[in-house]
Structures are given as C-alpha cells and as structure tokens.
Amino acid sequence: MLTPEQIASYERDGYLLLPELFTPAEMAVVRRAASDIYAMNRPEVWRGKDGEFRLAFGVQHYHPVFDLFLRHPRLVEPTRELLGGDVYCHQYKLINKQPFGKLDFPWHQDFANWSKFDGMPEPRALNISVFLDEVNEFNGPVIFIPGAHKEGLITADVLPMEGIDQDGAHTIQGRELERIARANGMVAPKGKAGTAVLFHPYMPHASSPNQSPWSRSTIYLTSNRVDNHITRPTRPEYVAHTDFTPLRAVADDALLTYVEEAAAA
Template identity: 45%
Template sequence: MKLSEDELRRFDEQGYLFFPGRFTPQEAGVLHRAADEVYALHRDEVWREKSGAPRTAFAAHRYNEAFRRLGAHPRLIEPVMQILGGPVYMHQYKVNAKAAFDGEVWQWHQDYGTWQRDDDMPEPRAMNIAVFLDEVTAANGPLLFIPGSHRKGVVAAGHDLETTSYPLWTLDRETVKALADEGGCVAPTGPAGSVLMFSSLLVHASPPNISPFGRTIVYLSLNHVDNHIRRFQRKEWIAHRDFEAIRALPDDCLSELAGRAGMAEPAPAAAE
C-alpha cells in the first residue's frame, strides 16, 4: 500500500492519517478473537486495570499467530516505510483495551518523548500505526490528537509514575492548552478494522471509558533500523532489542486465518 502525495502532505501538516475500514470485518474479527485469547493469559506482558480488567498486552506478536501476522502486514508496514524512508523494526507492540465502565485514562504525552528519555532513541524517525478491533466512538475512550503538535519537536514533560500502567513522560495542562488553542483537538472514530497512522511527536491522550461498550486498539510502534535504541533499561518486551528489518507478509495473511477459523466452526444442527 502506497500513500498518495496528498496523503503525505496531510501527514506532514496534521501529524496523522485515518483510514476507516482498512481491514475487513472478517480480518478484524480474527484479531478480536486473538485479543480475547491474549487477555486470558497469565503472563508478565499482560497488564490489568485495578479492577482486574485487561489494559495492555505487550509484545503479543511473539506469542499469538494473528498478531504476528499483523506485525508484518503490508497495509501497515509499507506506508510507514514510505514515511520513514527505509526499513523498519518493531520497537514496541501493544494490544490496548479500554474495558467497558473500567477503562482508565492515558495522559497527554508524546511517544517519542518517552522513547528518547527512557530508551535513548536518537531521532523521532519512528511512528505509530494503530488498528481498531472494535468500533471506536466518542463514548468509549477514543484517542485524542492535537493536530500539528508534532511540528513543535520534543515538548517539556514530567515523569508520571502513578497515573498510567507504566511510567510515562506527560505534558502539563498549560502546555496542552496552548497547543490545543493553536491546533485544536480531534478524536478519530470509526468501525473495527480502521487504521490510524500518527507521528511519534504528535501530542495525544485518551479519556476513561465509563460507557458500557469496550474498545480495543492494537499499536505497532515502528522505528527505522538505523535509529534503533541505545539504552536498555526497560523490559525487553516493552522496548525491543531485535533491530532486524521487518519483511512484509502477503496481503491475505489475515484473511487466510479468517478462512481457517470458518472451516473450524461446527456445521449448524439440522432443523427438527
């Protein structure tokens, strides 16, 4: 998948691109079932809210086949390589849930701010690409972006050790207000299978989900292979050390799994 000149221009101006329904309902269904499987595991990589509801499954591409395939899907890898100008490796992989009623906040932050300060990533030649596994609405904890904020470079931040699942470098209210006064604030919403691409410098957050509808989003954090991290203080399954370039799989790699799942379903019982 290649981005058009207009899409590249919009990414440069806004810091993100949104593609509703980029994956089919069948492909999104494969990934949603995979998320349920992963969240049921008792592993160090699977973190939970205080309520016990799932919050984040790190490095799921290493222990789940569907997520392994998503991590090398050409609809994700190729446009990121186009923007970053070359081969990429997986810096971080997360399956983030906002459970119905219990999904907690992610504070305002820049991802590169954390990657630079904690992992010694040399430059912001990295970005996120996200896949909705549920419909994301205004009610169930959507991502909030400040368009154009990626143009400000690395913004001053404080180290929040308590609010989120793991330490995060977050922005204070005055900084967020000033950025939003200039760029506004948006919340891309859309059906399961939608894809978001956004700069590692884009200021973003997500509110609590107190609605009765959960939502899950998979995040691939991809970094140019020449820009790999130099500090290894975080767990390897949070900040990966494998800097080998990702080779994209065939475009039907997820639909193939959907077909297998369909074949495995029992035949309907005959009517009495």
C-alpha cells in the first residue's frame, strides 16, 4: 500500500521513487531471465544496426519469470491505487543500456505515442520502471522535469528512433524544454537494483547513452485502466497489447518460489 504522502508526491511531481522495492535475491532471478532474453532472436527483440541489444517487447509471453514479475503485487497494487481501478498491461519491455553503448532516448512524453499510434483515450495510465542493475549518474539514468506532467501534451515532432521505435516517436524540441526546465528543474532518479520509479504518461523524460563500464538494464511496465483501453491499435500486439484482462496479483514470494520449484523439478 502506498502512503498518503507517496500518493501526494506522485500527484505533485509526476513521479515516485520506491527505493529497493525488490530484494537482491529477487533481482538476481530477474537478471538471469534478462540474460536469456538478450540471446534470443525474435521479432519482439530489437537491436541497433551494429547488433547492439536495444529492447525486447512483450517478454511475459516468452519467459515465465517476466510473466510472474508482470503480476507481482508490488507492481500491480500501486498502479491500481494511483489509477483508481483495475489495470491491464498496455506495454511491457526490457531495455538494456550496454556498457559504453549507443542507446539513448530523446525528450518525449509517452502518452503522445500511445494516443496517436494506439488510440489510448485518456492519460489514465502510468509507467513503472524497475532497475535490474544499480542506476547511477554515469550509466544513462532517466531524466525527469518534476511537475511538468501538469503541462499536458507538449508540441513535439515525430522523429525516427533507430532500433527503438519503428514508427518514430514524438520528440520534444529545445525551446519548450528550456521554458519548462527553467521553471521546474530536472532530476535523475538513481538507486540500487530493485528500485522502482512510477511516472505519469505526460512526464517529459529522456536519457543519454551509458558512458560507464556498468550495465543499466531496466524493465518497464505500462499499466492502463481497463476502462481506458486502446481503441485504434496500429502497432504489433507485442508492442501495444490488446488483451484488456485485468492484472491479478500472484503471491508476494512468487519469484523465489519459482526458483525453488525449478530446482526441485
């Protein structure tokens, strides 16, 4: 359960940091599953022209650990609280910024893409980012502008993002960013593996390439209210899901139980 202070913080700032939401033992299970994904050759796994792993969509459909993680109560319950009702998985992806890699994300708002490409009616959704590795100032943390979600949709151009989005993405240009950043400042949430960040679909965010020798892997879950489901999907189902079944939480110890049962089998 989120505290009233945490809910107020999310509504005020547009994001909420939950340090070490998952234990080191739980994250070790998820990291091993991520290593399996990195080696796969599937349509859902996208790489840059040089072969660098960029991201993998819909990982719950082809790895049991990510299926359990998607439905973990520490992810499902906070989203239901903040969104005020049953939620389903709109998008679920694994992103890996390899050491000294090239992957970056320009300034954008996710709802601009969800609205245009998927037909999401309202911004009654949110992202949860869970750190699979420690995130520090050197390995490409995500940058937010606190409170900028209150701006609503910001004028943006649709630009190609090689190895990230086949349809391009709404990319916010400098003049608007300067105005908003000067008024609100910027933050880059950091923390140990297992830390989670929840953020609003109107939140402008960006990240630079990983300039360090340390990997920065992250799992992103986009939860959407069931009654706000998408209406005009134009992208593959593994990018924008059309199964609007409400997420039901598994047991809190599901990840560690999975390892124990696998070892006994």
